[in-house]
Amino acid sequence: EVQLLESGGGLVQPGGSLRLSCAASGLTFSSYAMSWVRQAPGKGLEWVSSISRGGGGTYYADSVKGRFTISRDNSKNTLYLQMNSLRAEDTALYYCAKGYSSSWLYWGQGTLVTVSS
């Protein structure tokens, strides 16, 4: 059974940093591109970032480009999202999902990031 488990969310002040993790199990992690998607309270889904299987290709939404960095450790079956210079509008539930340019069958349950003073 494929499982994706996000962690690392929490309350952070504007301008602060946070690193999210997504631990994967039940799949050959290194064989798949992975993505982060967020959902602000009461709002729709917003793509944040994706990374290729080997990590050599990274892709970002304009809203986070230059502030967020996606990475992965295939030896640990873990996906990361380093978030710097956080803003109030980054407040959301952050999901990791398996896939990038194709459909996303597997999603985690999300980790909540709240940016507030």
Place this chain on the structure above:
Amino acid sequence: SYVLTQPPSVSVAPGQTARITCGGTNIGSKSVHWYQQKPGQAPVLVVYDDSDRPSGIPERFSGSNSGNTATLTISRVEAGDEADYYCQVWDSTSDVVFGGGTKLTVL
């Protein structure tokens, strides 16, 4: 940037057919995926590559895509189908794009 437009809401009586549209320029040339999201839950893939269903998704869920509109059709709607539905595509210039979502209400 590529934009996907969905109606904010669709209402349908139980047993009837719900159609949720997703509009985008020449969307017929792209692969469209649909997700169902119930309150407090992660999205669930219900249709991929325009019209295919993942294992475990009822045949009542179907999709089509042509021209500037993709459509998710839910036949014989049940109370349990009440949820938000999102379309998604990958675009070479905009990367991953989600529609704004449609709230399906079962009357």
